[in-house]
Amino acid sequence: MKPEPNSNDELERLAARIADDEPVTWPAGAPGDQAVQGLREMQQLVQGFRHLQISAVAPRTPTSNRFRFGSLTVLEPLGSGAQGDVWRAYDPLLDLQVALKLRKIESGVLAHDFLDEARRLARVRQANIVSIYGAAVHEGRAGLWMELIRGTSLAQLLTQHGPFPAEEVRGIGLDLCHALATVHRHDLLHGDIKTENVMREVSGRIVLMDFGAARELDSAQTSVVSGTLHYLAPEVLRGAAPSPASDIYALGVLLFRLLTNTYPYAASDLEGLLREQDGGACARLSKLRPGLPKTLVQAVECAIQVDPAKRPASALAFAAALTASSEAAAFGWRQILALLAVTGFAVAGAALGLSYWRTAPAWQAEAAFYRIDSRGSIALNDGAMVAIGDRLALQFRSSQPAYVYIFDDDGSGQTAVLFPLAGLKPENPLTANTEHRLPGATDATALTWQISSSAAREQFIVIAADAPQPQLERRIAAWQHAGIAGAARGALELAADTNATALDNADLHQVLAELDRNSVEHVRRWRFVFPHASP
């Protein structure tokens, strides 16, 4: 009989392996277990410390073919990529062995572009992203050095062992979603997510590598697309600029591949791919690998939708969908309850939200929150009590087209973006003289926001503007969105994703302060405060 995943013996067995930095096979079906979650954290820490110890005791007088790159002693070649060769090197300043990537002169990549990778990576720091230590040009050669990863690429593992267990794929997906969320938060794209570019360290840590194809969001329009064909999103194949949505597509393809050892589309050339995508010839996970958890299948297939608007709205939303795939299996009743809550939205006598900003006569705009339950909807006056599980919607009407942005600040210091959410209708700008109910709806389902964490209060900030607010849009792209995983259940959770580095609300207030410089003819702002009913 298999031991219970969270029995103490089993936990101690896992802990001993972690302490010895040996590979760990995680028990299936217990990802939410607190102790297992803690052990996973512990594993990453042990791995980190181990990394330092190994580097520190590594021999300092290595083989004969070594040469120097600045202060680094280059030891041996590790591999070769399109842009550069990778060497194992010793950095005496760090007292560490590092991976040094030297630009190939013949690569045609300018030193400046090559060093861009270092600059980009230096801004991003996350456990599942390779850490960069430095970059320089010496004697005309550009090089950047980074953390030396001891492990195997997912591509190699796939070749050696075939498709991965479903639970492992989910874990890898979660790690990479969090890595991507960090990348996107820095206004960057990875641009080349594939099994070859993800390493699994000896301890199991998943590391996203090779940002050679990464690009700034702003410059994505002009950069040359360099990703691998199968991983390129359909819109990118058709000439559109890469976007966070195309990174999400690539991650979807990667997970698909880990599960099946094939790609969603069989064709291997551009023409064939385009034809298959137009014809809807995407392979079905459930056919290729029957018996997978249904919700995992849904999460992956959602990410590889041809229409980018139908994919998860953000990397964190993808993570939430992957999490839902394990939770839903355990808590099927939640979905049933949630379905009950998807109800029609009646426009009752709306109590207007307290507009604490100025009012102007020319532009009429109204915003009001409602609580939705099985009996219908109740307008919430400012100061009304709310509780966990409550479903809320915002009724919005304006005499002119408006760009609307909604934030939730539950007082925890973190802020969630509630609107706009990609993939939902309506989108900005909201049409004039129409009753809009936000967050909106997917194709078939009207959605609500659901309060899913306990806090002292919920504070909603609603902004309406007569033009797009670029600085706000940029931040929103980087900040977290309300978990869209709940879309299937008709409600978007307001709870912050605990793994995400959320937007600090000081950051929000800074943006709002910038907006304040706009005149009231152009920007409106409402604040709603709803205290939580004590449990």
Place this chain on the structure above:
Amino acid sequence: MSEGDDSGGGMTVEPTVVLIRRIRAGDKDARELLLRRFLPLLQRWAHGRLPRQMRDLNETDDLVQVTLVKALARLDQFESAGPGAFLAYLRQALLNQVRDEIRRHQRRPEHAEIDVELSDPDAPALIERIVGSERVRAYEQALATLPKRQQSLIVMRVEFGMSYPEIAAEVGSTADAVRVMVARAIVLLSHALGEDKT
């Protein structure tokens, strides 16, 4: 990749508690012995825990040495919480010292940065760059909630990379028993870490 079973290592058999007792009694040899035992271990450890601005090797080694010597000079203030506690105590002293140094460095202009674009105002330690500073902070907090004995076991095994026989010599036990104790301590820590995550 496990190195847990090698019984070599630079540790002498005499447990630290015994050495401390001898130092307190004025034994200079014991003091030398203790310095030699812990200095390389702490120096190696410190490279990963020091912020970027300070990872000049000499500066790190200097800091470790000064801290260790200071700690030995204040041995009377050290209240042993059982075998193995001294290393955890030194580690804490070093971390405090590092924090002081960071504050001092922040008031000092930056010197010799490789690339201005790469300079980082947060100056994370190497370990923070590898696993993320959030994770290191959560770990420190969780570790502090554990009983001192469990703290020492985790610090010795995980942070200092000591082998089980080395730890066994330190705490006066057997390698097999230590392996079990370390695993239990890690489970305990994982509960605290898991709570923190939810």
